[in-house]
Amino acid sequence: MKKALVAVLVLAVSSGWLIAARQAPGPGRGEDLKPLVSSILERFPAETSSARDGLCAEILKLGPAAIREVCGRVLAPGAGDDSKVRFAVNGLAVYVMRPEVESERALFVRALLASLAGSRDKNVAAFFLSQVQVAGKKESIRPLAGYLIDETLAGPATAALRTIGGPEAARVLLKALDAASLTARSAIIKSLGELRSRKAVKKILRYTESAQDGLRRTALFALANIGDPAAGPVLSKSRVASSFRERSEAPSLYLLYGRRLAESGKTSEALDAARSVLDSYVRPEESHIAAEALALIVSVLGERALPDLLRAMDSPNHDYRGAALDAAPSIPGIGATARWVEKAAQCGPAVWAEITEMLGRRADPSALPFVRESLLSRDMPVRLAAIPAAARLGGEAVFPDLLRLVGPADEDEAAVLRTVLLGYRAGLVVPECVRILESTSLPGKTILIEVLGEKGARGEIDRVFVLAGDPEPALRAAALGALAKLAREKDLPRLVSMLETAIDGDDILRLQEAVASAVRRNPDSMKRADALLELLKNAPPARKIAILRVLPKVGGTRPLQAAVEEHGSADAQVQSVAVYALSQWPDFQAADELLRIVKTTRMKKHLLLAIEGYVRLVGRANMSNPKKIELFQGLLALPMDDIDRKAVLAGVAAVREPESLRLLSAYLDNSALRKTAAAGLLDLASEQAPHERWLSGHEATSVLRRIEASLADPAEKERADKVIFERLRQGGFVPLFDGRGLGGWKGLVADPPARARMTPAELAKAQAEADERMRAHWKVTDGVLVFDGKGESLCALGDYADFELVVDWKIEKGGDSGLYLRGSPQVQIWDAEANPAGSGGLYNNQKGRSQPLEKADHPVDEWNTFRIFMIGERVSVYLNDRLVVDNTVLENYWERDKPIYPSGQVELQAHGNPLYFRNIFIREIPRDTNVPGIAEDEKTEGFAPLFNGRDLEGWTGDTSGYAAEDGKIVIHPGRGSGNLYTVKEYADFVLRFEFKLTPAANNGLGIRAPLEGDAAYAGMELQILEDGSPVYWGLKPYQYHGSIYGVVPARRGALKPVGEWNTEEVTVRGRHVTVVVNGVTIVDADIDAAIAGGTVDGHDHPGLMRKSGHIGFLGHGSITEFRKIRVKEL
Structure with missing residues (x-):
């Protein structure tokens, strides 16, 4: 007995359990440990990785029992919310992988493996396996082996072994291969391939002849990745009977095989593989395969691959040539450059240009004479490639060569020259551009003017002003663009005068930008607009109009005051332009004045301008969304036409706030504004950020359903349906009915007590018979679940505890149905004309209320919508957005002396008449977990x-x-x-x-x-x-x-x-x-x-x-x- 005790103690010490237990402060076992663990778990997920690590350290300090307690709280789906626990387990897995804490890692993994062994739910087991993948090492290999033959768990078990790696993991995988299921076998082969297990090659080769396409393709990939010569014959050919996908993968797999051969020193075999692919894949659509083969040749041969790259230039395939040119810089040296120059001279213009472009990237100055010569080529593609290459290789030395090209350049060449010239310093480029400006024709002349502007050639502004009046539009545009770069405050009189008389729309826009730029260049912000406003004073109407249109580009308090004053002008046109200027103002300063115009003007044009401007400013303002909605509500309260209201509603739709939803939905019943409101609502709901829970709520989905029902266009209805589905999904709902078939549903087998008395075999047999009867009477037609009135109830596959259920339903005259919750009747559905109390009540209640609070049914043959909450033993029901059952206990119809079952199936009741259901969604509500104390x-x-x-x-x-x-x-x-x-x-x-x-x-x-x-x-x-x-x-x-x-x-x-x-x-x-x-x-x-x-x-x-x-x-x-x-x- 003593010997046994000593052995146990030695084992405990060696494994770290006893040490950890001694280190654990405070309570360390049993019920005393649970509140401590709960307190820590409640703080997951942590906001930062360091905070997470701190929480994990607290758990580890409590010892092995705490780790087991945490792992023991991982729950099966539907059993409660264990998200905090799963965050904690994953955090521990990451935390124990820190350097030099092997004892902590071993402690955690032992607890993890023990929890894995005790798991009865496969989802829970799969989670534990995923954490073993993070923290496991060799000690996990043997325990993992037992999961390789489980079809559900083989995937995560295989992934864990693959991550652990090593010969022992490969040996375990190989041993399990033949006994594994088809799905598991595929995962094992994939892992053996990633582990590059040469011992597995013989077995894997057998599976290349499998009738299962997926398994066969996985085997081929594994063999390619292992790179054993024994797989060469199989990988070098495609089976005639193989799928298109398999045939399309064959060359890439063979090249992967070649790379693995090269890595293992079998370079000759690797080159043979690459060249065989290169010879076989020559069509344009196969260029990516040829490029991959060429890359393998270059990686194997290095500098000796230059002939292969040069030979690639003879290919008619542009993409393949591009791959060769991309690889060319990897082979340096003057000798290689000389071979490329020689090759370019032998090629046509297109390939010559491609090589020239590469020579520029290659940055070998020895190529410059050839590139300079290419600048004079008669072929445009060659010259276009040579211009930037020459600048890159020759710098300022080739500047005169480039400048000589400006005069005869066409538009494409001029654009390339402009980019290159701008790369030179101003001291060099500006004098030379001025020197040749007059003698240069279009389009080169426009390039020179643009360069003067970009280089800030202020001394040449008079010359640019003259050119800004040229009759040639392109020249004029270049000069006006340059003025925007060069003009200063003292140039404003000339610019305003030009603006006043300008007629061409493009000229006006460019002159406005030049005026605004000149104003903005004044470094004194307090006096920045003085010179322009001085020009505005006492100016004739035409000049005022010209200046007013520029003021929004200038902004500021004094320009705003000037625009406000001009709104009171006696000249009607000046007045209108002043309103336009205010409507375009860049910041919220103009909002009050625009609102004043909205309230006081009698001119419709002014009103719409002011409204549009106000809406734009509010939308862009640095204020809270609720404040924006408050301002829009105030605006909508003012008298205005429908066209004006549309502008406001568009602004509301851009504010992502629950009140926007409510405000827009109020206009869905307005025939003139319905389309605008609906479009705004769909845009608002088309995306949902994680914090925008309200877009998945009852009100949002109800509004979206109203919109969908009002749409006639099939494409618009489809878009609305997708938005509704996405919002429900993001709100935690899952569809019970996909609109296409009866997947997810089953036939009715007896009642809950009777089902509970059946053996598994009896239940399976009864279920198969019920499913057959179900398929005879329940069909899907045009996205609707239709019952012909002759069969039995339809049941959702799963059992549900607490949930929120959304369902649309429709009945015919005299119809009768209902929804069973947790397998018990029922939320009533019937013809409300024949039954004045209406639908929605808990019909079978005897002690509690059974009648609905009010009648909310739509007429027979119209769709109705239930939103049902089942929480604990209480039910709330909304029918068509009206509360008809308010937190009422649902009584157990089957066993009156017992409360309603804790979980059960949802059933659509058959009652001998046709029924119609659609849009059936459910959100499971997590049950309460233990309440921790104060952290x-x-x-x-x-x-x-x-x-x-x-x-x-x-x-x-x-x-x-x-x-x-x-x-x-x-x-x-x-x-x-x-x-x-x-x-x-x-x-x-x-x-x-x-x-x-x-x-x-x-x-x-x-x-x-x-x-x-x-x-x-x-x-x-x-x-x-x-x-x-x-x-x-x-x-x-x-x-x-x-x-x-x-x-x-x-x-x-x-x-x-x-x-x-x-x-x-x-x-x-x-x-x-x-x-x-x-x-x-x-x-x-x-x-x-x-x-x-x-x-x-x-x-x-x-x-x-x-x-x-x-x-x-x-x-x-x-x-x-x-x-x-x-x-x-x-």
């Missing part, structure tokens, strides 16, 4: 718990309606809907908590509140509201979640979907309140500034003056949950 870093910051997780100690008020349950404070409206306050009062503080909303939930957070009176007025109430619910689509902005009720509106769109936990942080410091929800700041308000003009709701709020008070949750009749409530007093 250590928060304790260090000074946070203390407000709620102990067990009872309501420290709280007062409605302790009947509120209860402590499973580490949460939960309000039960049936027991009371009052307010729950802290016993203690707080003045300045930071409050952090998490909350979970039910559909249409309404609560509030009271701060600095007294125990008596309405906290919204006697103190302050921060709204807690599921403001995405249709119930609240008509709210004022100061009623949204997070708003200081009636005082400060909150930014919308930060809430997570219903049923998920949200985080909130409220900071109250003096007269300042900040609210952050899920990392998004939705309120940042100074109370005094907010009420300076009165409160937005028009009511008195005396509580705003309070300096301290209670913190409380303010009930409004809805189930709401709170947890992790902690506070730091400031």
